[in-house]
Amino acid sequence: MAGPNGFTLEATDSDARAGILHTPHGDVPTPAFMPVATQGSVKALDPADLEGLGAKIVLGNAYHLYLRPGDEVIKSLGGLHSFMAWPHPILTDSGGFQGFSLQHLREITQDAIVFKSHLDGSIHELTPEAAIRHQESIGADIIMPLDVCAPTGVGRDEVENALEMTSRWAVRCREAASRSDQMLFGIVQGGSFPDLRKRSAEFLISLDFPGYAIGGVSVGESKDEMYQATHVTAALLPSKSPRYLMGVGSPEDLVEAVAAGIDMFDCALPTRIARNGALFTPDGRVNVYTAPFRYRDQPVQAGCDCYTCRTFPAAYLHHLFRAKELLAYRLATIHNLRFVLRLMEEMRSAVLDGTFEDYRKAFHRSFVPPDQERRHSQKRKWLKAQGRPEVSERDTDTSGE
């Protein structure tokens, strides 16, 4: 049965949790991964694909959608669900993270994040109230407050300032929110400082949000710092409420964050690296663009239940990437999203069966994450190719992901 906050906690296994998130557009079994549809489309996929992959909820970005096509377009089409033909749950991010990541940020005042549009250079002031208004207008099931995210490496003062601003804006967002069919989550900031995480979480809990997000992670910090901040913060949050770790989504991070008690995730990484030919396997990432795949007559991942692996030899994907055929991006995205969504399904089963720790160990025995240095260098290379500074795995660019 749904609690008043729209979440039912079904089982725990140590800190890992299995639950159900209830929304007006349907239930979402947790832990859940939300594919990223920044501009109202999970890149290269259609809604039938997403249903086939087992996605139950997707994430859109209200700031991007406000700039294009505009709230009034989406509203006149009956809201974001109708517009993108996704009749299932949607969460929208507010645009706060874009204040951290977009090159087009102008300034952050006490009242607003001021952006210069990447589309036409126009200036937009995003106040907490406007962030709620945009999100109420397009009508996602779960909406996010405007928050301020401090980059990694800055001092405690800056992290504290971001936290305090986030707290004040959380109050304003809560007051501005008027739709009873939407859940507005709180976002915990506080960087890598456990006492600041505690201060932020306690303040938000005092406001009694129906769900809590952990922000300010996956912003350039080391994996250990990220895991610690996640663990510390998750432990502060009420067990009855859903917990959403923003911008995290490599397979190894998903496993560790579920172990820490997180219920919801979004990340552009699985879809973005897919479009570069990097595909997940139980042993780690492989890149089908590379020479060893030229004659590979086996699927990318033997036994994988995704359409791509059930249908094509890896050599065909290799060819499609080499020939820059559009189908390459679609097939690779299908595989990576299915890999991540299946991982979530398996973790959920393991929690329900009380075997999560075994699952976690087995996963790490097999899955070798890319070396962090290599990972960062790949990321820098990719961002450089896009003309952007290094930031994070979250949707940071003008085009979305």
Place this chain on the structure above:
Amino acid sequence: MAGPNGFTLEATDSDARAGILHTPHGDVPTPAFMPVATQGSVKALDPADLEGLGAKIVLGNAYHLYLRPGDEVIKSLGGLHSFMAWPHPILTDSGGFQGFSLQHLREITQDAIVFKSHLDGSIHELTPEAAIRHQESIGADIIMPLDVCAPTGVGRDEVENALEMTSRWAVRCREAASRSDQMLFGIVQGGSFPDLRKRSAEFLISLDFPGYAIGGVSVGESKDEMYQATHVTAALLPSKSPRYLMGVGSPEDLVEAVAAGIDMFDCALPTRIARNGALFTPDGRVNVYTAPFRYRDQPVQAGCDCYTCRTFPAAYLHHLFRAKELLAYRLATIHNLRFVLRLMEEMRSAVLDGTFEDYRKAFHRSFVPPDQERRHSQKRKWLKAQGRPEVSERDTDTSGE
């Protein structure tokens, strides 16, 4: 029952025909449109999409596939059907047309078309025997001889030379062809000269091919010239054999060519213009990129049975094109291919019912083709953007279509 040439003529209605093409990978009801998969992929679509659209046969280009991924890759993967996971009929073109269209053509000798690869600058001599060897190696159901195609606007001498070369090469291709499970068609050349078309057709018929293609059309000539050449040539061909009009595929041309007695078509136009936002409707083309579609809450074509029209408001396609989302190309391609494939299905039914002339008239009453001058200017603009000279609707570029 299949004739020895793999074709059963089921019905005629004036000159229009309905039949069945028999191949080792299945039957193809005709008239049939073959979506273009130059490099082994119909751009932006997967095989399940194509099946859902009602495609029964696709076209690949043996010259492109020889350059990349290479015959030996496709062969080691079990042939083109396995490689691209398309277990249905395939026709491959030889590369002769690329001798007409590619910027990388070096020369045409008595023995071969000499190309410089667009991939690595290497020189490749394509003899008639090599064209057959490549096509036998990758294993399509229907293969094409190496032919020589004269551009429009050249004198009778050049057209005649191309024809004579094509005839001599047809003999060599026929002698080189050794696989009994493949049908090698003959290609009629002769440009807009009825007596040359007659000479070419009679020579090829004396060699008794299991099917005949009409080449040297859709190479820049006017629609009237193209219709006339089609009509004249179709009338010369044996009624028991399938007739394939190469490189033709705008809706209005398909209707006129079926009226002239053509059974098979291929063309990159429906898929190429889709990727520019130009979509077919019963009234003609519309471009969803344009402002009137911004708020359009109806599908692109009311009542269309394609996934795109059944699922999305036109405003969503407009947004996807504006935002350069990959899904735009897929959804637009699905619509245009379904439009063309449904047109073929409807023409076939009309022939079987003896109502083809009514169908043809009703089609033309509603469908307004783009003005030829506007069409040519759009084409020039598109080719210029690709850095290429104007040529034709056939697959002319280095990347395929």
